[in-house]
Amino acid sequence: MDTTVADPLLGRLLDGRYRVESRIARGGMAAVYLALDVRLDRTVALKVMHPSLAEDPDFVRRFIGEAKSVASLSHPNVVHVFDQGTDAGNVYLSMEYVPGRTLRDVLRRRGRFPAREALEILIPVLAALGAAHQAGMVHRDVKPENVLLTDDGRVKVVDFGLARAIEAGNQTKTGVMIGTIAYMSPEQVTAGVADARSDVYAAGVLLFELLTGQQPYLGESPMSVAYRHVHDRVPAPSAIVPDTPQALDTLVLSATDRAPDRRPADATAMLVAAVEAHRGLPRDMAPQRPPTGATSPSILREPGVTPGGNAVPPANPTLVHSRTEMMTAPPATAGAPARRRGPRPTWFIVALAVLMIGAIAGTGWWFSEGRYTKVPDLLGLNIAIAKAEAKKQGFEVKIGTAEHDDKLAEDKVLRTDPEPGKEVLNDAVITLIPSSGPVKIAVPNVLNLSQGDAQAKISDAGLTPGSVSRVPSDTVQRGLVMRTNPQVGAKVREGSRVQLVLSAGLLMPDVSDMQCDQADAFLRQKGFNPTVVQQTDNAQPNTIIAQVPAARAEVTAGQAVQLTCSKGPDTGFHWPWEDPNNVQPGQTLVAIPDVRFKKVTDALGELRAAGFKVRVRRIAGTGAVVAENPLGQAPAGTRVTIWH
Structure with a gap:
């Protein structure tokens, strides 16, 4: 059974702006919908x-x-947030709509990644986290579910700040923590604190999962997984996949x-290390053998069957966890990956390796007189990362004119001049295209x-006319x-399909109950020719009581449109608030705010703050707001109708 049929938000116009069209996903804290921003005519x-x-004021404020x-x-690697708001108890974010799939979806379908591809996913994730860390923000919930892979190969990170906002709510008192256990750092488990280094920890677990196809601690209860993060060492990926570099x-x-x-120290520092590791991988190295049933290395290709030989990682909703229970859970060993065999590198060995590399580099400089070096292989890297890497190696860098390429995503290095591997002077200029x-x-x-005419114009532009709806x-x-999709x-890519939405007919607006002068002005603005008869x-006087043609005809x-306007009764009848002598005991006349031409959300807030009930009609x-009735004064609690 499709549960989205019963979803009360489907078809609604949130905040007078966002028409909810379908539900995309539902998680532990929120549901995600595809919607049309009717103000800007764009999909969000x-x-x-x-x-x-949404009922928690502390959460809403944060x-x-x-x-x-x-x-x-x-x-470019962060899903943009356009707007936020509340409407009838619904707290929402309006975000960039990114067609594609989550990294979790891709992992489930194809299993682990070869080393080069794993880094090419991790590097833009670290670039996004690094930008956030530089701005003083911490993600707190880095995981494959929050990494989106677009249909054109870009990588984007979503849900910055959401975990922090949830932590501020009344539901998360002392002794609880927010996040996803499989990627949670030891300090988040033990003390509930998180900084940039906590995101680095989660990124390390994410890389482990990309390389091995499974999480470090798999198939255990959340409490035992948290215990393992605090007391055990995440194993090296080569303990699972022996040919890991x-x-x-x-x-x-x-x-x-x-x-x-x-x-x-932060994601930028890890980014530098990841780029260095990527640069050290041979470009022509044979790809690691994918699990049985997996397909080619393309991260977005759909395999025919679920990859065999890999444990399928569990779903990873963002949850509220009890820190006390996590800390007292016994360690569990069943299902844990084997420890890496052989001795581990020590800081002494690492330092010695650095000294040896320095000695070799010095010897090469002596025999070559330090004059020449090879152009680094920067192809496929993000242009900013490539520029930083080239400058780090002492080159002067220029950015050339971008060129179209059907396979390589935007803002990645297509080619360099001179080409990679060519020997040039140390201070040579490298042009990145x-x-x-x-x-x-x-x-x-x-x-x-x-x-x-529309289909002909679309074809002339190099696009393909798509389906037509009315x-x-x-x-x-x-x-x-009326509109197109895409807008x-x-x-869009050359040859892409463009859908048309045609009008099924121009319908007569419903101006009933509107003040007569407002209705006349509105219809004239819409191109009609109204006549008003009393x-x-x-x-209520000065209110439209009939119209010809009828509404929705x-x-x-x-x-031409004939409007019938009420003059009120002949008997000198007055509405209660028009005659102070008729005001009921305890009632006080209150000035009705004139909210015409204001945003609907602002108008609702202003009228309700003044003590009035509000009815909203879309026209x-x-x-x-294009019309309002009544205007002037009325007792608090009177219903005011606004049209937008």
């Missing part, structure tokens, strides 16, 4: 927190603060050291065109284009 992802969190911080974090063993062991001070990704074309403006409209005549102006009636642009779909 809405993360709506579960009601138990959630809003964290959302503002994350919104200021601009980085030594550099990656070292990177995992350094990042997952139980002592925070012995880990890289970045990829601008596949050729992309802006969706042309076909709004208000007929289906045939919906009623209050503003667009039958058969004309007009969006840049009629004695017991309805199909009409044509410029059509224009602009997100701003």
Whole structure:
């Protein structure tokens, strides 16, 4: 049974702006929906927190603060946060919609990754975390579920600040911790504290899982896993996959050291080490043999069957855990991976290796007079990382004009001049040519065109006309284009399909109960030709009581409309609040705020703060109030209707 059918948010217009179209995912703390931002006509992802969190004022306050911080974090590997808000008890984030899959989905389908591919996923994750750490933010819940792989090969990290916001709530008192046990650092388990080094620990566990296809402590209860993180050492990946390069063993062991001070100081420091490890891998090294049933190394290719030979990692929801229970859980050994065989490297051996490398480098300089060096292999790296690496090696760096490439993602090094491996002078200039990704074309403006004209214009632009659907409209005549998907102006790959949404007919707006002058002005703005006639009636004076054509009837642009406006009764009847002598005992007249032309969310807040009930009616779909009734004064508790 499809549980989304009963989801009360589907089809709703949240905050007068976001039309919820479908549910994408549901986790331990929130559900994620695909929605249309009707104000900007763009597709977004809405993360709506579960009601138990939304009812917690401490959580809501911290959630809003964290959302503002994350919104200021601009980085190509971070899922952008556009907006946050609350509506009828729903606390939500509006975020960039990223078509693709989570890293967890890919791991389940294909199993472990070869060393080079594992680093090529980890490096952009570390770049995103490094940007956050530089801005004073800590993620606190790094895991494959929070890493998104886009359809065009980009890597993006999501849910910055969410765990911190949850920790601030009333539900998380002393003695509990927030996070995902499989990736939680020892200090988070024992003391509930987290800093940049805690994210580094989780990134180390993530790399272990990429290389081996399983988590360090698998198949145990959450309490025993937490105990293992505190008291045991994460094993080297080569204990599971023997041909894992030594550099990656070292990177995992350094990042997952139980002592925070012995880990890289932050994600940027780990990023430098990861780039160095990647640079040291032979480009032509034979890929590691994937598990039985796995497919080619492409991280986004769908295999036909689930990879064999790997334990499938469990689901990893973000949860609230009892620290006392975690700390008193007995150690469990069943299912734990074998320890790495043989002696482990010591700091003495590492220091000796550094001295030996320095001696070899000095000898080479002596015989070559230190004048020449080889151009490093920077192909495929992020352009900023490649530039930093080249400068670190003493080269002067220039960035050339980007070139399109169907396979390499945007902002990665497509080629260098001179080419990798060529011997040049130490202070030579290296020109990096970045990829601008596949050729992309802006969706042309076909709004208000007929289906045939729109499809011809889309084809002329180098795109492919897609499916056609029809919906009623209050503003667009039958058969004309209302919107496209992707939206007009969006840049998409050459040849991509563009769907058309046509108007099923121009419908007469419902202006009943609106003040007569407001209804007349609104209809004229929409291109109608209204005539207002007055009629004695017991309805509230200066209010529309009838209209021809009727509401929702199909009409044509410029059509004449007759509006019947109530003059009120002949008997001198007054509404209670219009005559101070008729005001009931205990009632006080309150000025009704004029909220016309304000945002719906602001209008709701202002009217409710003044003590009025509010009824919201959609008529224009602009997100701003176009009419209000009544105006003037009324007793507190009176219902005020606003149209938007």
